[in-house]
Amino acid sequence: MIKIGLEIHCQLTKLESKLFCSCKANYRNLETNSNICPVCVGLPGSLPLLNKKAVEKASMLSLALGCKIPEHISFFRKNYFYPDLPKNFQITQYNAYGPTSIGSDGAVPIEGKTIRIRRIQLEEDPGRLLYEGSSEKTQITLVDYNRAGTPLVEIVTEPDFENPRQVRIFLNVLADLVENLGVSDPYLEGAMRVDGNISVQNGNRVEIKNVGSFRDVEKALHFEMTRQQSLVDRNIQVIAETRHWDDARKITVSSRSKEEEQDYRYLPEADIPIILIKQDKIESLRKQMPESIVDKKERYIKKYGIPQQVADVLSSDKFYSDLFEKAHNESNAKEIANIITTDLMGFADTREKKMDLNLTDRNLSDLADAIIHNKITRNSGKIVLQEMLKTSKSFSEIVANLDLGSMSDTSSLEKIIDEVFKEEEKAVSEAKQNPDTVNYIVGKVMRKTKGKANPNTTLEIIRKKLSV
Numbered sequence: 001m002i003k004i005g006l007e008i009h010c011q012l013t014k015l016e017s018k019l020f021c022s023c024k025a026n027y028r029n030l031e032t033n034s035n036i037c038p039v040c041v042g043l044p045g046s047l048p049l050l051n052k053k054a055v056e057k058a059s060m061l062s063l064a065l066g067c068k069i070p071e072h073i074s075f076f077r078k079n080y081f082y083p084d085l086p087k088n089f090q091i092t093q094y095n096a097y098g099p100t101s102i103g104s105d106g107a108v109p110i111e112g113k114t115i116r117i118r119r120i121q122l123e124e125d126p127g128r129l130l131y132e133g134s135s136e137k138t139q140i141t142l143v144d145y146n147r148a149g150t151p152l153v154e155i156v157t158e159p160d161f162e163n164p165r166q167v168r169i170f171l172n173v174l175a176d177l178v179e180n181l182g183v184s185d186p187y188l189e190g191a192m193r194v195d196g197n198i199s200v201q202n203g204n205r206v207e208i209k210n211v212g213s214f215r216d217v218e219k220a221l222h223f224e225m226t227r228q229q230s231l232v233d234r235n236i237q238v239i240a241e242t243r244h245w246d247d248a249r250k251i252t253v254s255s256r257s258k259e260e261e262q263d264y265r266y267l268p269e270a271d272i273p274i275i276l277i278k279q280d281k282i283e284s285l286r287k288q289m290p291e292s293i294v295d296k297k298e299r300y301i302k303k304y305g306i307p308q309q310v311a312d313v314l315s316s317d318k319f320y321s322d323l324f325e326k327a328h329n330e331s332n333a334k335e336i337a338n339i340i341t342t343d344l345m346g347f348a349d350t351r352e353k354k355m356d357l358n359l360t361d362r363n364l365s366d367l368a369d370a371i372i373h374n375k376i377t378r379n380s381g382k383i384v385l386q387e388m389l390k391t392s393k394s395f396s397e398i399v400a401n402l403d404l405g406s407m408s409d410t411s412s413l414e415k416i417i418d419e420v421f422k423e424e425e426k427a428v429s430e431a432k433q434n435p436d437t438v439n440y441i442v443g444k445v446m447r448k449t450k451g452k453a454n455p456n457t458t459l460e461i462i463r464k465k466l467s468v
């Protein structure tokens with residue numbers, strides 16, 4: 001039996017300022033140690049001032065993960081020494097004296113299973129260490145405090161995962177959820193970092209620390225599962241320890257013996273008062289929350305008749321569901337969903353490519369309308385879409401330039417079909433015997449019209465001519 005639990009650090013990247021001071025929350029691409037102040041580098045006499053928006057965002061995340069928010073929240077100092085932590089303690093939350101962290105007892109459904117959330121705590125991120133060369137071989141370590149004090153939430157699950165694949169699915173669901181909720185951009189480097197706890201056959205627990213990509217989390221857990229099982233098979237006890245994922249060698253490596261919780265000497269943070277969270281505040285936050293992915297998906301299915309699988313893919317991608325919302329109307333919603341999920345997502349599947357997309361909602365809407373009204377075929381639609389992305393020209397400009405307009409004029413289509421009948425005598429007589437082979441002739445007509453003929457109309461005319 002395998003038991004896996006997770007601790008996920010998720011930065012609240014949508015905030016303007018750090019958790020306890022007014023330095024920028026967005027520490028990325030800044031000159032080193034330029035985004036700091038006495039509070040976030042822990043100078044004597046400086047006092048933390050809690051960011052109200054951070055409490056609100058963390059509360060929303062709590063609600064979205066089905067957690068309870070306590071009547072009051074409080075902060076603790078987690079004491080440890082590390083060069084990236086200038087105060088020698090991290091301000092975090094701690095539930096040992098009763099639930100005072102921002103959320104507890106939540107649940108997230110994934111593929112027919114429920115993952116219980118033990119707690120969510122709001123805390124500050126430490127700074128970053130920079131090494132000259134690799135961290136093992138370097139003689140020089142530099143520290144950049146730009147990140148110190150940026151807000152993050154730690155999400156702790158119960159050990160409910162039975163295999164590494166479920167972990168990967170859960171992490172994807174969680175990333176989509178935080179993005180949809182507008183609390184974090186999970187695709188930013190370092191925005192979501194994962195620790196995994198894993199044990200087999202009720203043996204000792206091993207923690208794998210700080211894995212940056214979901215794919216590596218799955219790989220690391222998989223490696224660890226196999227390693228522990230092979231120890232158990234040889235009657236060797238698994239040591240309780242912390243390991244890290246060595247990406248180059250694709251193995252986990254022992255890093256240090258596991259710290260016991262009391263080593264941290266948690267103390268109440270007396271510089272931050274206990275915060276009361278009133279029920280009506282929670283209700284007003286709940287009202288401000290955007291529509292959940294689950295509700296969105298239901299709406300797509302019920303209101304527009306979008307097939308379940310398409311609705312599933314579309315609703316969980318914030319970028320594309322936003323585009324869909326802007327572009328669609330009652331009549332073309334289904335077609336737009338289809339274009340996005342079958343064509344567009346193939347063209348632009350990464351964050352960078354999405355950001356570079358040259359597509360206005362108006363162009364997308366025009367394209368869908370034209371396909372619905374048989375002004376162009378679906379095949380030509382793909383070409384138009386590619387051209388739109390390349391040139392950002394309008395729909396009508398592209399169709400005119402590329403001469404892609406559908407052959408709505410049946411008499412010219414009939415002429416082409418007659419030509420094909422002459423060229424393909426053998427196929428025609430065969431189709432008369434066996435109507436199933438008629439697609440070959442349709443294909444020839446489509447090629448001759450460069451895909452501009454409507455396949456259904458073409459088939460209809462051919463059938464009539466063959467009288468089959």
Ligand SMILES: [Zn+2]
Nearest residue numbers: 021023037040
């Ligand atoms: Zn600061």
